[in-house]
Amino acid sequence: MGLLDSSGDLSAEMEVDAFRRLFPLRYYERHLAESIRPDGRPLGRARDTTVALGAVSSADGSALAKIGSTTMLAAIKMEVMTPSAESPDEGCIAIEFHMPPICSPIVRPGRPAEAAVVVSKQLSDTILSSGMIDLKELALVSGKAAWMAYLDIYCLDADGALFDAALLSAVAAFSHLQIPVVSVNDKGKIVAFTEEGDGRKLEKEAVNKEKIKLTLGSIPFSLTCALHKKYILADPTSEEESIMETLVTVVMDSSDRLVSFYKPGGPALAYTSLVTDCVALTRHRMKELEKILDEAFSGMEVD
Incomplete structure (x- = not known):
């Protein structure tokens, strides 16, 4: 009887898996109707998140951030440069986001991932416009010497919400940075x-x-949401991102200011209330991430 039961369970599992692959949207809609996702999360809940500081000993600041399976390694290297004539009392920040082939089956060797360019620009725009870093703090001698901060972020596992994890790793790395x-x-x-x-x-x-630590201003945090009809799925996996109609990313800072609302293509939002709901979810997520960062620094102090 046990063998029959096991065989029956296996057969049912195979049927569910086949249905999921053949009709992914219908499979998800069955879960959405019950306000739950296939991984057991409520629609508005993000995945488990961790931050480890000082992940790269040779860097001046570094962090490893994980949101679910999505994993980012951020490292900052500081170099002395000659400031520009237009900004003689300011340093610079250069940000690059890398997606090596190991991070996802869809990234091919020798071909730069399209998402890498998009995320790099998003990160630069967000970090520079948020006011988190005062570039004047990177000045050394007016018109003669200033710091160039090279931030490289490597995606080690791409399972959705890449920008959210990349931004979190960048914030953690700058928080850990010692000039x-x-x-x-x-x-x-x-x-x-x-x-x-x-x-x-x-x-x-x-x-x-x-060594000197930067004085960080308003710190940006983000939450990506997948939208389907009236449903909002916070922190989507790569599978959810590929199935749902629309993706939006909301960026807010620690001063409760809306930094940006990013929607890459897709249909127009059917309900204006969705925007308000996404902002509310981001505000809640921001509090979670602030706590996670505080715990990461408390752990370092204990060590």
Whole structure:
């Protein structure tokens, strides 16, 4: 009897799996009617999220962020540069988002993923427009030296809501960032001060005596939602993103300000109330993420 039961269960499971692959939208609509998703989440709940700081020891700031299976590794490297004539008292930030083939079956070797370019621009626009970082804090000597912060984010697993996870990893990396000590070399140039590498110390005294942390302003957080008819699915998986009619990403900051509302193509929103509901879900998600970041820093202090 046990074998028959097992066989029956297996047969039923195979039928469900086949139905899911052949008629994915109908499969999801059956769940939506019950206000639940195939992974057991309520429609408005995001996946479990974790943040680990200092994931890359050779970087000046780094973090590993996971939202469900979606995984992002962010690393910041600081270099001294000559500021532009237009902004002599400001540093710069350069952001690149990478999607290597290991992150998803749809990313092919030798071909840059289309999503990588889109997410890179979104990240740059969001971080620079949010006011999280005061570029004047990156200045060293007016018109002569300033910091260039190179932020690279690597997608290790792409299972939906890529921008949300990438932004979270970027915020965590900048929160973890320690600006290096700088000194004047024998040629009179300001350079990063290192005691390791070639085994030599710079003869001139360091300009700043210790590493410095940035003073972050309003911190941006985002939530991507998949919309189908009157339903809103917060933090969609890649499968949900491929099935649902519309995707929207809401970005808010820690001052409760709406930074941006991003909708890449798709049909017009049928219900204006959907926008209000997405903002409300983002506001709730922002509080969750603030708590997660606080816990990550508390864990570092204990260590």
